[in-house]
Each structure stands twice: as structure tokens, then as C-alpha cells.
Amino acid sequence: MTSQIDTVRTKDATYAQLLIRTSMLFTGICGVVFECVLAGAATRLFGNSDVEWAKTLTFLFFGMGLATWGQRYYLRKTELSQAKFMNLIRAFITIEITLAVAGSIAVQVLFVGNAYIPEEIYLIRFLFTFGIGLLIGAEIPLAQRVNEYYAQLADNIADTNAWDYIGSGIGGWLFYSVLLYAFRFEQIGYVAGALNFVVAGMTFWFFMRQKMVERPLKLQLAFAIVTIILIGGYAAAPRIVYSLQQKFYSDPIVYIENTGKQIVAITKNKRSGHATLIYDTYFQQASQLNxxxxxxxxxxxxxxxxxxxxxxxxxxxxxxxxxxxxxxxxxxxxxxxxxxxxxxxxxxxxxxxxxxxxxxxxxxxxxxxxxxxxxxxxxxxxxxxxxxxxxxxxxxxxxxxxxxxxxxxxxxxxxxxxxxxxxxxxxxxxxxxxxxxxxxxxxxxxxxxxxxxxxxxxxxxxxxxxxxxxxxxxxxxxxxxxxxxxxxxxxxxxxxxxxxxxxxxxxxxxxxxxxxxxxxxxxxxxxxxxxxxxxxxxxxxxxxxxxxxxxxxxxxxxxxxxxxxxxxxxxxxxxxxxxxxxxxxxxxxxxxxxxxxxxxxxxxxxxxxxxx
The missing domain is CATH 3.40.50.150 (Vaccinia Virus protein VP39)
Incomplete structure (x- = not known):
């Protein structure tokens, strides 16, 4: 039992630490992108950017803090058996897979909720934001407990916290400089989710080689299902959002675009033929009817x-x-x-x-x-x-x-x-x-x-x-x-x-x-x-x-x-x-x-x- 963990610790320590640093970098990027996407979606739905960004960060950080505090009960003992070490690995992979899915579909879920059950949209927004905060908050403690087998305390903190913070900075820059302009807003979550999915895949592959992943077939099945969800969701996201947006307009949409600064739509009345220009999804700018x-x-x-x-x-x-x-x-x-x-x-x-x-x-x-x-x-x-x-x-x-x-x-x-x-x-x-x-x-x-x-x-x-x-x-x-x-x-x-x-x-x-x-x-x-x-x-x-x-x-x-x-x-x-x-x-x-x-x-x- 102990020799197996010791073998993992000594044989591939350098690779394990590189994996953890890379994982923390990627999860930091994803975490901030998810924050921005959730806040952006809330702004589009509720209209007040300052308040909605503050609410998003409040719900998210509350979930992150609660998850970090709760890890003391899940990871109470300092010395872990091989079985518990394998549970740590499995838990980390599961969280990354779950976060990849939740962060990817968040925008669509919020838009669907606003279209079909608007009276519950605030609850849906809270549950999704808080839930993603819980998942993000659980990442670092799990990574630190795994990494304590490869690094001293100071190095462990540097490998996890520092790289996560660096990734957060990179994620913020990527969001406002690249992602907003390179992808449709509803697809940005899938890009970040794919990065979380890569972290889960790297972790699974590395510890699978060490025979430290239990029930690998179930995880492999999960990987296959989530791959279909991410690819299919990314491809379908624009059409889903388009069909949902059409519900809010009395006339058919003839053109719609997310410019990176706002959503611009043009609708046209079938009977009269007059066009209407709409900014920020719902607010009319001009109409030929006038x-x-x-x-x-x-x-x-x-x-x-x-x-x-x-x-x-x-x-x-x-x-x-x-x-x-x-x-x-x-x-x-x-x-x-x-x-x-x-x-x-x-x-x-x-x-x-x-x-x-x-x-x-x-x-x-x-x-x-x-x-x-x-x-x-x-x-x-x-x-x-x-x-x-x-x-x-x-x-x-x-x-x-x-x-x-x-x-x-x-x-x-x-x-x-x-x-x-x-x-x-x-x-x-x-x-x-x-x-x-x-x-x-x-x-x-x-x-x-x-x-x-x-x-x-x-x-x-x-x-x-x-x-x-x-x-x-x-x-x-x-x-x-x-x-x-x-x-x-x-x-x-x-x-x-x-x-x-x-x-x-x-x-x-x-x-x-x-x-x-x-x-x-x-x-x-x-x-x-x-x-x-x-x-x-x-x-x-x-x-x-x-x-x-x-x-x-x-x-x-x-x-x-x-x-x-x-x-x-x-x-x-x-x-x-x-x-x-x-x-x-x-x-x-x-x-x-x-x-x-x-x-x-x-x-x-x-x-x-x-x-x-």
C-alpha cells in the first residue's frame, strides 16, 4: 500500500508536479472565464452590469469559500491510505468533468430559464453560480493534498495557489481581449469547459499509468459522454440562443449578431414589412413603424x-x-x-x-x-x-x-x-x-x-x-x-x-x-x-x-x-x-x-x- 504511493511519489515526481502546475494554470483560466460568462449572462438578462457583476462574484466566492472550508471534513487525516489517495484522484477528475459541463451549459440554462420559467430565473441563476463556485473552491484543496506527496509546504503553495492566480490573470485577459471577439458569447463557456476537460483528461492519463485510478471504465464512459455534450453543445449553442431570443420579439429576426459589446438584432414584420433595430437584445433602438x-x-x-x-x-x-x-x-x-x-x-x-x-x-x-x-x-x-x-x-x-x-x-x-x-x-x-x-x-x-x-x-x-x-x-x-x-x-x-x-x-x-x-x-x-x-x-x-x-x-x-x-x-x-x-x-x-x-x-x- 505505502510502497505503491511511494513509488508514484519518487518515480514521476517531476512529471506529477508539472501536471499539477499546468492543471492549476488551466483551472485558474477557466474559473475567471466562467465568472465573466456568468456575470455577462446576468447583465444581458437583468440589465444592470454593476449590480449583476457584484451579485455573480458574491454567489461565486461564497460557494468557493464554503467548499474550501468543507474540505477539512473530507480530507481530515494527514496520512492517507492508498485507497484514500485514489479517492482524491477520482474526486479531482470528477470535479473537473462536472465543472466542464456546468460552465459550458450555464448560459443556455439561464437563457432557457428566462424564456420558459422567468419567475424562477433568479433561483436558477443563484444555484448555477453558487454550484460552480463550490466546484472551483474544491479544486485547490484537492490538488494540494495530492501535491503534498511531491512537494514541501512552500513548494506546494507555489505549485497550486500561485499558478491558479496566474491562470486567473491570463483568463481575464483572454476573456476581454480574445474570447469576446473570437467566439459567440454563448460558446465561450464551452471553450473554457474544454480546458477543464483537458485537465481531467491529463490527470486521468497520468495516474492511470500509475494504476492509481479505480474503476477506470466508468470514468472513460464519462469522458465519452462529456465529449459528445461539449462538441454538440458548442455546435448547437447559437441556434438554441437564436430560437430563445425569437421568443422575446413579436416579429421574426432577420439578422442578429453578438458584437462583443452588445447584441444587435433586426426584426421584420411579415405583414407590413417594416423593420425594427434592437440593441442589447431587448431594447428597441428604432422602427420603420415610426x-x-x-x-x-x-x-x-x-x-x-x-x-x-x-x-x-x-x-x-x-x-x-x-x-x-x-x-x-x-x-x-x-x-x-x-x-x-x-x-x-x-x-x-x-x-x-x-x-x-x-x-x-x-x-x-x-x-x-x-x-x-x-x-x-x-x-x-x-x-x-x-x-x-x-x-x-x-x-x-x-x-x-x-x-x-x-x-x-x-x-x-x-x-x-x-x-x-x-x-x-x-x-x-x-x-x-x-x-x-x-x-x-x-x-x-x-x-x-x-x-x-x-x-x-x-x-x-x-x-x-x-x-x-x-x-x-x-x-x-x-x-x-x-x-x-x-x-x-x-x-x-x-x-x-x-x-x-x-x-x-x-x-x-x-x-x-x-x-x-x-x-x-x-x-x-x-x-x-x-x-x-x-x-x-x-x-x-x-x-x-x-x-x-x-x-x-x-x-x-x-x-x-x-x-x-x-x-x-x-x-x-x-x-x-x-x-x-x-x-x-x-x-x-x-x-x-x-x-x-x-x-x-x-x-x-x-x-x-x-x-x-
Whole structure:
């Protein structure tokens, strides 16, 4: 008995320690990837990334701690018999196989639960996260008890804890740098699970050679079954998730993609043929059903107001430089490219994939009138080319002509130099459309250019990160890049169904110094059918009254619109005193240090349309 263990200890000690170090490295990688996948799935299901990441880590670490504490009862004695040593080996292999399966199928189980038994989804999420934590927490104690036959205490700790921590760091880096972009989100768990499976296989093979694995046929059968599960699950995962996602949409999905930053879907109504663009799986961005009610207001109201200002100061021929923060669907940009007094459009979109999708997908091309293809001068910049305090740079592009999948889309391959596009170089003068793949909040902080009109087409502030886009600090950055006499507009959720959120955004803009014009209108496809915007400016009271009168006397817009007419502007500005009185959060201002909007959205007594 003892001689058998001693033989294993002395004969292959070097190989055993190499196996344990490699196993700990791999399990560290897998553990962190599983954490990220579970937290990412919870964020997609429940919407609040900060809270869901914290909950995931809480459940996971609690399970890990409980498993580590419980090993004292399973591994109480210092001296082990050969039978107990073999039990250790078998337990470690079993845990790795189980963890490979549990981590691989976690996303599908959560999505299936959310689709079919949503009332139990929180319990399913807890059980899966806690269970995976138990399995991860049991790995190191088992590995340490095996390794104590090959190494002294200090070396044992280095072989297990150190390599596990190193693997954790590598796993985190792999997740955000490689896995999110190389695999579909629902398949990432299978990649990590396969690595756990490799650890189980290496352990089985090594100790099988030493005749230290009991009942090997049962384990071999388990390996065969799990191999089928991992391969089949990996292949079927996209179709499973697709079919589950379809349950949440009233119209059939014609296109869906996990971009690494979000899930973008396009649906199409079979009867009417209108398309709908959806971000973050469930939140509608735009719909053809609205007939431009949303995008035409965002594009035309501020630009016309600013144009009337230029006429009032005696420069009617002045043309406007417009920035769009968000709006990668190209719908607002499409309207502006047809306005004769718009000089240039700078569109800042955080997710490059949105630009690609909306410049290649057939329904989007018909919807945005192929705006990215029509632009006379299209420059596409990646995020890494911005330099704080310097002019907007034009350097080597995303790629070559046809980068978006269409040879007809000409992307100029510009020389590697940074110039002000208002400079004398004809190649860079007054481009019709510039697309910058960058965080708009950081863009406004760093860029040198200033704009006559800034259109903030941001998503709803339904999470902590999105709430930051509507803070005093963010509006200060927008103000910094606004020209004298300039105008901004932001979408501001529903003044009917999320009134306190709408008024908080209004208060926040006022705190920065903007004078505001709240707007509201019916947008049929949006939650509740009612939406709001806020215009910000710095005109005197007399001047804005004059400009509004001129606007209201307009008979038509400078471009053809399907629904909107100038007369709508006066109607959209009508609010009663009660409309502008908060239900609960009177005078709330949103700041980095106190995200009031997030608190309001979490309060279901006053807000339901953003998070529900």
C-alpha cells in the first residue's frame, strides 16, 4: 500500500508536479472565464452590469469559500491510505468533468430559464453560480493534498495557489481581449469547459499509468459522454440562443449578431414589412413603424433652430458642422446629409460593428438610404487615433475599399498624418461624413473641434454606465465642444412613463448652464408610445422667443419628411405645470458621484418604461 504511493511519489515526481502546475494554470483560466460568462449572462438578462457583476462574484466566492472550508471534513487525516489517495484522484477528475459541463451549459440554462420559467430565473441563476463556485473552491484543496506527496509546504503553495492566480490573470485577459471577439458569447463557456476537460483528461492519463485510478471504465464512459455534450453543445449553442431570443420579439429576426459589446438584432414584420433595430437584445433602438417621428425630430429641430440663429445675426449663408453622439444606425445622419445648410457631420459610434451592420444589412440599407455609401467623403476612424487636445485626426483607416462587405463603398486610404479638417488641405476640407469609432463621452472630453449642433442619440440610461452619459460632467464636456450660438438635443426617455427621469435630465442640463426646451411626442413603437427630447441652448429669452416664432411660421422642412411637419414643433413644446412637476425626485440632478437617474430607474413606483 505505502510502497505503491511511494513509488508514484519518487518515480514521476517531476512529471506529477508539472501536471499539477499546468492543471492549476488551466483551472485558474477557466474559473475567471466562467465568472465573466456568468456575470455577462446576468447583465444581458437583468440589465444592470454593476449590480449583476457584484451579485455573480458574491454567489461565486461564497460557494468557493464554503467548499474550501468543507474540505477539512473530507480530507481530515494527514496520512492517507492508498485507497484514500485514489479517492482524491477520482474526486479531482470528477470535479473537473462536472465543472466542464456546468460552465459550458450555464448560459443556455439561464437563457432557457428566462424564456420558459422567468419567475424562477433568479433561483436558477443563484444555484448555477453558487454550484460552480463550490466546484472551483474544491479544486485547490484537492490538488494540494495530492501535491503534498511531491512537494514541501512552500513548494506546494507555489505549485497550486500561485499558478491558479496566474491562470486567473491570463483568463481575464483572454476573456476581454480574445474570447469576446473570437467566439459567440454563448460558446465561450464551452471553450473554457474544454480546458477543464483537458485537465481531467491529463490527470486521468497520468495516474492511470500509475494504476492509481479505480474503476477506470466508468470514468472513460464519462469522458465519452462529456465529449459528445461539449462538441454538440458548442455546435448547437447559437441556434438554441437564436430560437430563445425569437421568443422575446413579436416579429421574426432577420439578422442578429453578438458584437462583443452588445447584441444587435433586426426584426421584420411579415405583414407590413417594416423593420425594427434592437440593441442589447431587448431594447428597441428604432422602427420603420415610426415613420421618422423620432429621427426627424432629432435631426431637424436643432439644426433648423441653429440655422435661424445664423440668419438672425446676419450670416444666412453660414453652414453648420454637426456632431452625432451615437446614432450608428445612420438614420439621423441620413436626414442631415440632405440638408443644404449642413456642412459636415461627425458621427461618433462606440460599437464599430453597428456601422458595419447598418452599412451592409439589406433592410438597414433600404432604411437609412445607404447613407454610408452615398457620402461624398467618408472617413472612418478607429478609437486609438484620438489625441487629447489635438485636432480630429485622419490616419490610416479601418481597412480597404469594401471593408464593410460592399466594393461600392469607397473608404479612402488616407496618409498617416494628423490635420485639422477645416485646414487648407483640400483632401480634408469639409467632409460630408466622418465616422469615429470611439466613446462619445471621451471624444467630447478630448477633441479640439467645435460644432454648431450636437445630437446626443444615446441609449436610455437604464444602467449605471449609461446613466453616466447623462451627468453634469458629461454635459459639461458637450458644452465645451459647442460653438457660440450652438444647439444640442438629447433623447430623454418618456416624460409620461418615466417622468422623473425625464425631469432629472432637464435639471442636469440646467445645472450646466443650458436653457432647455422640453419636447414630447407620440412614437408608436416605443414603450408606452410616448417619448421625450430636450433641446439645450444659450440664447437670451428675447432671442429664443423670436427664433421659436420664426420656426412656427415655417411651412415646410428643407428636406422631405414622411410624417413630421414644422407645425409639430409648437405642439411638441406644450407641457402643463403638472407635466413638469416630478412625482418624487423633485430637483434631482445627475452627477458622477450621485447617479440620481439610476436610483430613479430602480424605483418602480415612478419609472417602469426603461427597465421593464
Amino acid at each position: 415613420k421618422g417621428r423620432y429621427t426627424d425630430r432629432m435631426a431637424l429641430y436643432p439644426t433648423l433652430l441653429c440655422n435661424l440663429y445664423h440668419q438672425s445675426i446676419g450670416v444666412p449663408e453660414s453652414k453648420l458642422d454637426v456632431a452625432i453622439f451615437g446614432g450608428g444606425d445612420g438614420l439621423v445622419a441620413n436626414v442631415l446629409t440632405k440638408v443644404s445648410f449642413v456642412n459636415s457631420i461627425t458621427l461618433v459610434e462606440y460599437d464599430p460593428a453597428v456601422i458595419r451592420i447598418c452599412s451592409t444589412q439589406r433592410d438597414m440599407l433600404a432604411w437609412n438610404d445607404s447613407v454610408y455609401h452615398r457620402a461624398k467623403n467618408l472617413h472612418v476612424l478607429k478609437s486609438g487615433v484620438l489625441f487629447p487636445g489635438e485636432p480630429l485626426p485622419h490616419v490610416a483607416e479601418l481597412g480597404r475599399p469594401g471593408e464593410f462587405g460592399y466594393d461600392s463603398l469607397q473608404i479612402a486610404l488616407l496618409p498617416e498624418k494628423r490635420v485639422d479638417y477645416h485646414g487648407t488641405d483640400q483632401q480634408f476640407r469639409n467632409p460630408e461624413l466622418i465616422v469615429v469609432n470611439h466613446d462619445a463621452n471621451l471624444f467630447a472630453r478630448d477633441i479640439k473641434q467645435k460644432y454648431d449642433v450636437i445630437i446626443m442619440d444615446y441609449p436610455d440610461p437604464r444602467t449605471l454606465p449609461l446613466s453616466i452619459l447623462y451627468t453634469v460632467e458629461s454635459f459639461h464636456r458637450v458644452r465645451r465642444v459647442l460653438k457660440k450660438g450652438g444647439v444640442i438635443i438629447t433623447q430623454a426617455t418618456s416624460p409620461l412613463h418615466s417622468k422623473d427621469t425625464f425631469l432629472c435630465i432637464n435639471n442636469t442640463m440646467k445645472a450646466v448652464g443650458f436653457k432647455t426646451i422640453p419636447l414630447k411626442a407620440e412614437v408608436p413603437s416605443f414603450t408606452g408610445g410616448h417619448w421625450g427630447w430636450i433641446i439645450g441652448h444659450f440664447y437670451s429669452d428675447d432671442l429664443i422667443a423670436e427664433l421659436l416664432q420664426k420656426f412656427d411660421r415655417l411651412e415646410q422642412f428643407p428636406v422631405a419628411t414622411e410624417y413630421l411637419q414644422p407645425a409639430n414643433f409648437q405642439h411638441d413644446r406644450y407641457f402643463t405645470r403638472q407635466d413638469l412637476t416630478a412625482d418624487k425626485y423633485e430637483g434631482a440632478v445627475n452627477t458622477f458621484s450621485g447617479l440620481e437617474i439610476f436610483e430613479i430607474n430602480e424605483d418602480k413606483d415612478v419609472s417602469w418604461s426603461i427597465l421593464n
